Amino acid sequence: MSENSANKDVRNDEIDLLDLFRRMGNAMRRWSRALGRAFLIVTVFLLKRWLPLGLSVILGVGTSYLLKVTTPSSYTSDLVLRNNTISNADNNVSNADMISYINRLHTYCKENNKIALGNSISVSPTQVNNINDISAYWIIDKGNDGIPDLVDFNDNHNVYDTVNVRMQDRLDIRVKIKSPQELTNVQNGIISFINSDSLFQQRNRIKTRQNLELLARLDYDILQLDSLQKVKYFEETRNMRPQNGGQMIFLQEQKTQLVYSDIYALYSRKQALESEQSLYKGIVTVLSEFSIPSKRDNGGFYYTKRIVPLFFGLTLLILILLANKKKLNEVYNKY
Numbered sequence: 001m002s003e004n005s006a007n008k009d010v011r012n013d014e015i016d017l018l019d020l021f022r023r024m025g026n027a028m029r030r031w032s033r034a035l036g037r038a039f040l041i042v043t044v045f046l047l048k049r050w051l052p053l054g055l056s057v058i059l060g061v062g063t064s065y066l067l068k069v070t071t072p073s074s075y076t077s078d079l080v081l082r083n084n085t086i087s088n089a090d091n092n093v094s095n096a097d098m099i100s101y102i103n104r105l106h107t108y109c110k111e112n113n114k115i116a117l118g119n120s121i122s123v124s125p126t127q128v129n130n131i132n133d134i135s136a137y138w139i140i141d142k143g144n145d146g147i148p149d150l151v152d153f154n155d156n157h158n159v160y161d162t163v164n165v166r167m168q169d170r171l172d173i174r175v176k177i178k179s180p181q182e183l184t185n186v187q188n189g190i191i192s193f194i195n196s197d198s199l200f201q202q203r204n205r206i207k208t209r210q211n212l213e214l215l216a217r218l219d220y221d222i223l224q225l226d227s228l229q230k231v232k233y234f235e236e237t238r239n240m241r242p243q244n245g246g247q248m249i250f251l252q253e254q255k256t257q258l259v260y261s262d263i264y265a266l267y268s269r270k271q272a273l274e275s276e277q278s279l280y281k282g283i284v285t286v287l288s289e290f291s292i293p294s295k296r297d298n299g300g301f302y303y304t305k306r307i308v309p310l311f312f313g314l315t316l317l318i319l320i321l322l323a324n325k326k327k328l329n330e331v332y333n334k335y
Contacts (some may be wrong), residue, residue: 001274049319056315060308069304073296074132075180078151079187080139080196084280086169086202094168095138098284101197102136102173102190109133121189123182131186132176138166152304170287176297183290191284200283208281211273218270225263 023083048054108117110129118128125160140157142149142164151172159166175186194200279285321328 045319045323052315052319053312056311057308060311061304063311064303064307065302067307068298068300069310071298072178074176074178074298075293076174076176076297077180077183077285077290077293078288079175079190079290080170080286081173081191082147082280082287083168083206084283084285095166095171098200099136100172101200102110102134102171102194105134105135105190105193120193121183121186122192123189124132125186127182130178130182132178133175134186136173137172137174139170139172141165141167160275180292183292187286187290191286195283197283202279204283208277211277215270215273215277218266218273222263222266224271225266239296 032234042056083095085098086095088118105120108114110133114125114128117131117134118125121134123131137155138152138157139148140150141147144165148167148170150172151168157164157166174191175183177183177186182191275326
């Protein structure tokens with residue numbers, strides 16, 4: 001290929017790139033002008049019709065207030081329980097059984113089965129009518145450090161996540177109720193409902209028996225190590241005595257020091273088991289009780305953020321249709 005042909009190809013490539021950049025610039029300018037023109041049209045359109053749009057906002061606020069006054073109040077509160085039936089020795093037992101068991105109450109609420117709900121948590125028919133929902137949820141430990149971080153209310157946690165895990169020794173129970181003064185009775189009823197299950201009772205008895213057996217074994221092992229420590233100390237002291245009245249020479253540390261760490265480790269395990277036996281005797285332990293909420297869920301803002309955009313959007317749609325009435329008639333008559 002000649003040198004002139006090569007130079008010509010290079011110039012053609014440069015021309016093509018310049019043309020491409022020029023077209024891109026023109027397209028961006030057209031889009032900018034179109035967006036600016038659309039913004040001006042929308043702004044002018046809204047300003048000219050500020051009165052009906054403003055009335056729609058006022059009407060939406062009034063409707064929200066009316067719904068707040070006429071609709072029964074709804075409150076939400078959470079109860080955190082520790083599941084004492086979970087044993088470290090049994091990896092097959094998890095919180096899933098207890099959460100599934102408690103969510104029977106959610107099914108009763110969903111099906112509006114007030115009789116079954118009242119019998120399950122032992123409350124009067126009047127108190128049952130105040131309950132909107134009862135649901136149990138997993139508590140998520142982010143970082144797997146043993147500290148609860150959040151509640152999986154949406155039930156969308158990835159069970160295969162090994163970093164952010166479900167806690168197996170505690171759960172959250174959320175109650176939606178019309179009268180927050182009934183929360184204490186509902187809490188007592190939920191705990192009674194859990195304690196009445198025969199499977200949880202059996203698991204708790206097994207765990208208690210296993211802990212007592214382990215405590216007895218720890219006491220025996222501590223006693224044996226303590227006796228071994230005394231024997232080794234006596235033998236080492238005797239071996240270090242001078243044979244002919246000379247001075248005692250310490251050549252190495254006493255071997256009894258090696259036994260101390262084992263004894264302390266056993267004492268730590270024993271104290272942890274004794275604390276568990278004392279603090280967590282029942283099937284569940286309340287870690288955080290229901291608290292009386294300060295605000296209702298369905299207050300004025302709850303309805304306003306739904307009703308006002310709805311009224312404003314409908315009014316805006318009607319105004320757009322009226323402004324383009326002629327064009328719509330032409331399209332309708334044409335087709």
